[in-house]
Amino acid sequence: MKKLLLVGLLSLVSLNVYAQDDNTEYEMRVGEKTGYIIDKSGKKIEGIVRLVGDEMNPWTNQKKVKFIASADIDNAKKKQKFKTFDTDDLKGYMAIDNNNERHFESIKYTNTKEAYNTSNGGLSGGLKAFNNLTKSNQFAELVADGKIKVYKLYGYPTTFSAGGQVAVAEEETRKMRVNPSYIYSKKGGKAEELTVAKAKMIVADCPIVKGKVTSGEYGSLKEDKKKRSGLGKLIKNEIDNAMSDNLSIVNEVIYDYNENCK
Numbered sequence: 489m490k491k492l493l494l495v496g497l498l499s500l501v502s503l504n505v506y507a508q509d510d511n512t513e514y515e516m517r518v519g520e521k522t523g524y525i526i527d528k529s530g531k532k533i534e535g536i537v538r539l540v541g542d543e544m545n546p547w548t549n550q551k552k553v554k555f556i557a558s559a560d561i562d563n564a565k566k567k568q569k570f571k572t573f574d575t576d577d578l579k580g581y582m583a584i585d586n587n588n589e590r591h592f593e594s595i596k597y598t599n600t601k602e603a604y605n606t607s608n609g610g611l612s613g614g615l616k617a618f619n620n621l622t623k624s625n626q627f628a629e630l631v632a633d634g635k636i637k638v639y640k641l642y643g644y645p646t647t648f649s650a651g652g653q654v655a656v657a658e659e660e661t662r663k664m665r666v667n668p669s670y671i672y673s674k675k676g677g678k679a680e681e682l683t684v685a686k687a688k689m690i691v692a693d694c695p696i697v698k699g700k701v702t703s704g705e706y707g708s709l710k711e712d713k714k715k716r717s718g719l720g721k722l723i724k725n726e727i728d729n730a731m732s733d734n735l736s737i738v739n740e741v742i743y744d745y746n747e748n749c750k
Contacts, residue, residue, distance in 0.1 A: 515566060523583045525537065525581040527579065535556050535560070537582065538554040550626040553578070555572075575594045592628065592629050594626070599669065602669070606646075629641075634746025670734040697741065708733055
């Protein structure tokens with residue numbers, strides 16, 4: 489029975505991937521700015537980079553990207569074929585999106601929290617878990633660079649829902665679009681989820697930032713001064729991690745650290 493379920497899951501995922509990757513022909517845009525890819529050897533190759541995801545499915549940018557090298561562009565052709573690359577092919581890429589540079593790097597991280605964060609059971613919940621647990625190498629978007637790097641990373645929604653599961657799955661997918669995780673790596677170390685507690689810990693070796701944390705100068709790290717029991721502290725920490733504005737932590741604390749402790 490388990491074997492049949494796994495085959496079914498793989499079949500559904502395969503069908504979904506095929507449908508998304510079917511269109512590989514794009515019309516070239518006049519005066520389009522170039523981005524670049526970084527291959528496995530570390531070589532930067534300039535060309536036209538097309539994001540495959542958008543606001544409705546931003547997680548798709550974490551799996552693959554479309555690219556054509558500047559050297560391969562034939563200006564005599566109105567349309568040309570783009571090559572699709574994934575994390576097995578590249579170390580990263582930079583795409584121009586609405587005149588803004590967006591940098592993505594391949595990191596090793598499995599989103600186990602999002603895998604089991606579901607109100608749906610059965611096949612729908614199982615597929616969401618499968619979609620997240622099977623993605624270990626991902627293109628994560630870089631939002632802070634320096635001694636501490638921080639990446640924005642989206643969870644992957646279920647690829648199937650039916651009946652009473654549909655509304656729940658749609659709401660979960662909506663929340664994933666607007667609530668990405670923030671993942672940090674310090675000095676090239678293991679990628680981990682950024683939380684209030686982790687933020688305080690990883691900046692403790694920088695006297696300037698540590699002093700500001702201690703004096704409560706960062707609004708994103710404001711502490712609750714009430715004394716709590718062991719269970720109360722545990723619950724409070726979980727609430728802090730769930731409700732904290734991690735982007736504010738990045739913009740305030742991590743930015744300050746990277747500027748002052750290089």
